[in-house]
Amino acid sequence: MKQKSVYKCAICKKVIEILNPGAPETICCGQAMNLMEEKTADWKGEKHVPKITIEGNKVTVDVGVSMGTPHPMTEEHYIMWIELICKDNCYKRKFLKPGDEPKATFVVADIEVVGAREYCNLHGLWKS
């Protein structure tokens, strides 16, 4: 278990993030929660991979929008949050809801971006 790892309960679908790693198991609904692996791929071939665009001090992270095929944002299937990872272990996150565009723009003081993550309620955690 490490800081910022994401776990999901297979029964109640609760999703949590670890801020301070502790004992190895995190229990929910009477059983160990599942670690959500950070999946990755080339964003051109996999719409779940967050695409980072930097313009001045604005960093936009989108899921499928740049490819012309935005990720679905329906009640059943949507991007729950988009996170920007900046240097010095600084994180910025936007929570989304069904009907929103699968995209987030962050204004940063230092555009030295390390990466981005997004979480799809059906397909899990993706990183670029």
Ligand SMILES: [Fe+2]
């Ligand atoms: Fe998805």
